[in-house]
Amino acid sequence: MYHAKQLGRNTFQFFTPRMNAEANERLTKESTVKLAYANNEFFNHYQPIIDAHTGKAVGFELLMRWQSKQGVIYPDGFIDIAEELGLIIPMTEAALERGLIDLKEWHKERPTLYLSVNLSPQHFAKESLVPYVANLLKTHKLPEHLLKIEVTESALLSEPEKSINTMNAMSELGVILALDDFGTGFSSLSYLKRLPLDIIKIDRAFISGIGIEKTDEAIVEATIVLAKRLNMHCIAEGVETVEQLEYLIKHECHYIQGYLYSKPVDAETITAYLNANTTAVSYTHLTLPTIYSV
Numbered sequence: 001m002y003h004a005k006q007l008g009r010n011t012f013q014f015f016t017p018r019m020n021a022e023a024n025e026r027l028t029k030e031s032t033v034k035l036a037y038a039n040n041e042f043f044n045h046y047q048p049i050i051d052a053h054t055g056k057a058v059g060f061e062l063l064m065r066w067q068s069k070q071g072v073i074y075p076d077g078f079i080d081i082a083e084e085l086g087l088i089i090p091m092t093e094a095a096l097e098r099g100l101i102d103l104k105e106w107h108k109e110r111p112t113l114y115l116s117v118n119l120s121p122q123h124f125a126k127e128s129l130v131p132y133v134a135n136l137l138k139t140h141k142l143p144e145h146l147l148k149i150e151v152t153e154s155a156l157l158s159e160p161e162k163s164i165n166t167m168n169a170m171s172e173l174g175v176i177l178a179l180d181d182f183g184t185g186f187s188s189l190s191y192l193k194r195l196p197l198d199i200i201k202i203d204r205a206f207i208s209g210i211g212i213e214k215t216d217e218a219i220v221e222a223t224i225v226l227a228k229r230l231n232m233h234c235i236a237e238g239v240e241t242v243e244q245l246e247y248l249i250k251h252e253c254h255y256i257q258g259y260l261y262s263k264p265v266d267a268e269t270i271t272a273y274l275n276a277n278t279t280a281v282s283y284t285h286l287t288l289p290t291i292y293s294v
């Protein structure tokens with residue numbers, strides 16, 4: 001049935017032994033994810049978002065990981081299944097709660113740091129999301145603007161009205177909204193007008209073309225201009241080279257996320273960065289974006 005549905009509705013497919021194997025594999029995977037959730041095997045990594053002017057972190061994106069018996073598994077190995085099982089909501093809530101505890105710890109070093117969290121479309125359509133977040137921030141005594149929520153355009157595909165209501169309520173609460181993976185979806189520019197967005201994250205698919213592909217550069221530049229004209233900030237994702245960094249700074253996108261500064265790392269590593277207060281990297285000395293200078 002899954003196989004036929006994947007090919008579109010109103011169709012049929014003959015059942016083959018290969019599909020049987022696939023269905024079994026899926027079932028096994030589902031029960032492993034359920035068990036992993038019950039056993040608390042999911043944990044948080046964080047990737048710094050750097051202000052290139054200072055070379056210091058302004059905040060961190062929470063990226064979930066799974067410590068399985070086979071080793072660490074990345075989100076593309078479990079998010080789909082967690083969404084299908086409806087587990088993505090409690091999993092993300094648990095991640096957010098861990099994240100806020102870590103953020104409070106980092107605030108001892110620097111109280112302006114924020115946490116940026118990815119929410120799945122399902123979560124956005126849930127009415128209790130906003131009161132849940134409001135309550136959580138209160139419990140942790142955190143100002144609303146230090147939580148950022150990353151949404152993708154796919155949040156608007158299934159239940160657009162509900163999602164737009166949630167976004168408006170979230171924004172009224174004071175939480176900051178970022179549009180993730182900009183340019184990779186169906187990118188209707190009208191969303192930029194309708195949604196209370198504060199940040200556009202330029203997808204790494206375009207950043208990786210800087211210095212290589214004129215089309216990618218055109219898209220990056222246009223996005224930066226668009227964000228500026230709409231009074232939004234830009235964050236460049238997947239920045240890996242000094243050349244990309246220089247290009248972005250020249251075009252006035254100075255919030256940078258990518259391996260050039262740091263891969264996603266565990267909470268203790270972030271605490272260590274902050275305690276060490278590694279020398280800031282100013283963009284006037286562009287040749288030395290010290291890796292890990294948070």
Ligand code: G
Pocket residue numbers: 062063064074075076079088091092095118119120264
């Ligand atoms: O590092 P990377 O492979 O970690 O992350 C891939 C994607 O997985 C991210 O773009 C994000 O959309 C998704 N993701 C990561 N963590 C979470 C989470 O806690 N909740 C949800 N819903 N998605 C996440």
Ligand code: G
Pocket residue numbers: 047063118150180181204237238239240257258259260264
């Ligand atoms: O939420 P989103 O899909 O944007 O998540 C960001 C993803 O990009 C995560 O999977 C993260 O591990 C990955 N990532 C972050 N920085 C870099 C980078 O510099 N290079 C590459 N290849 N991937 C990155």
Ligand code: MN
Pocket residue numbers: 061118150180
């Ligand atoms: Mn993201």
